[in-house]
Amino acid sequence: MQDLPYYSLKHRDYTIEGYSRGAVQTYWRIPEFHLGFDLGAQPWSFMGTPNWIVSHSHMDHLAALPQYVTRRRMMKMTPPTIYLPSEAKVPAEQLLFQWQRLDRGRLPCTLVPIDPGMEIAISRNVLVKTFAAKHSIDAMSFIVYQVKTKLKPEYLDLPGEQIRDLRLSGADITYEVQTPLVAYTGDSRPEVLTSHPDFLSAQVLIAEMTFISLEHPLATIHKFGHSDLADFVSLKDQFKNEVVIASHFSTRYSEKQIERQVDKYLPGRLNGRLKLFM
Ligand SMILES: [Zn+2]
Ligand SMILES: [Zn+2]
Numbered sequence: 001m002q003d004l005p006y007y008s009l010k011h012r013d014y015t016i017e018g019y020s021r022g023a024v025q026t027y028w029r030i031p032e033f034h035l036g037f038d039l040g041a042q043p044w045s046f047m048g049t050p051n052w053i054v055s056h057s058h059m060d061h062l063a064a065l066p067q068y069v070t071r072r073r074m075m076k077m078t079p080p081t082i083y084l085p086s087e088a089k090v091p092a093e094q095l096l097f098q099w100q101r102l103d104r105g106r107l108p109c110t111l112v113p114i115d116p117g118m119e120i121a122i123s124r125n126v127l128v129k130t131f132a133a134k135h136s137i138d139a140m141s142f143i144v145y146q147v148k149t150k151l152k153p154e155y156l157d158l159p160g161e162q163i164r165d166l167r168l169s170g171a172d173i174t175y176e177v178q179t180p181l182v183a184y185t186g187d188s189r190p191e192v193l194t195s196h197p198d199f200l201s202a203q204v205l206i207a208e209m210t211f212i213s214l215e216h217p218l219a220t221i222h223k224f225g226h227s228d229l230a231d232f233v234s235l236k237d238q239f240k241n242e243v244v245i246a247s248h249f250s251t252r253y254s255e256k257q258i259e260r261q262v263d264k265y266l267p268g269r270l271n272g273r274l275k276l277f278m
Contacts (some may be wrong), residue, residue: 004043007277011204011243016182017046019277020247022210022226026061030182033126033144037184037206039082042068047075051122053114054084055186056139057091065092066099069107079108083120085138086113116140127178131196133188135225141185141192143202145178182206183241187248189222190231194238205241207232208248212261232274233265244270247277 006019006027018028020040029036029049036052042064050072054062065082072080084092089111096107114120116132125147133139155163155173166173180202185192187208193199210226221228232246249258255278262269262276269275 001044004041006043006046007275009243009245009275014181016204016206016243016245018206018247020208021060021278022187022208022248022250023060024251025063026248027064028184028206030144033122035122035126035128035144037142038062038186039064039068042071044071047071047077050078050080052080052082053120053128053142054082054088055133055141055184056085056135056137057088058137058187061186062088062092066096066103066107069096069109070099070103070105073106073108079110081110081112083112083114085140086115087138089113114140131192133186133192135187135189137225139186139188139225141188141195141199142183143180143196143198144182144184146181148177148179149174150177179203185227187225188227189225190227190235193231193235200235200238201240203241204243204245205239206245206247209246210248210250212249212253212258213265214253214257214261229261229265236266236270239270239273242273244274245277246274249276249278 006017009016014030014032020026025040026038027040029046034051036049038055038061039052040060092111100107114130116130118130120128127145127147129143131141133141152173152175180198182204183199183202184206185208208227211221211228213228213230218230258278
């Protein structure tokens with residue numbers, strides 16, 4: 001059963017699934033990381049993902065919160081953890097409280113307030129860092145890191161027994177490596193892409209491209225707190241990502257119009273790395 005549309009892209013050993021149209025609905029998840037971004041709607045098949053991070057409280061990124069929580073309860077899954085902007089926590093609690101009255105069912109979940117500059121440990125080896133986005137309301141962008149613990153080079157040649165003894169003695173013989181896997185801009189002006197080098201070097205970048213240079217001047221688009229195809233053209237030589245997913249297109253554009261305009265201004269689509277999720 002597919003109740004809501006979404007794309008699915010397998011990259012390396014994980015999958016990016018999601019869909020986003022400005023003012024309509026936005027939802028993304030990486031099932032292998034047990035992690036999703038934004039709850040603008042919730043495809044039935046997404047409910048197994050237990051951790052969600054919400055970029056901002058615009059309706060098209062948050063409206064499915066009660067639906068998601070109630071589905072997990074109905075299906076006897078553990079209560080989910082939802083990270084959301086700190087200023088949205090109390091209104092979201094009140095909303096869930098009112099929905100409990102309307103739906104006559106409990107809505108068990110943990111709401112965790114987050115702000116820019118934080119690190120969220122989703123699991124032992126998946127870490128998410130939060131960044132300030134530039135949008136019309138407070139919003140965040142995120143980068144997902146794989147965390148690996150490695151043996152310091154000076155211990156590499158030691159036999160396993162000796163390493164075990166050193167470990168047991170409490171010696172500090174390892175170091176941590178963080179690899180940026182997936183960056184997600186949420187809704188933002190393009191500045192966020194250059195606010196930290198990992199946005200343009202994460203293996204996968206999921207970026208909003210709400211407008212495609214057809215009717216508004218760039219200054220107006222940036223004032224709305226959004227990005228335009230023209231911003232991607234300016235940055236085209238800086239993307240080191242293996243895959244760039246552009247999405248959150250305005251509903252005023254048809255799929256054909258988006259493709260035509262992107263191929264006109266970014267011929268070759270960043271050597272085939274640019275994917276359009278429309
Ligand atoms: Zn949006
Ligand atoms: Zn928004």
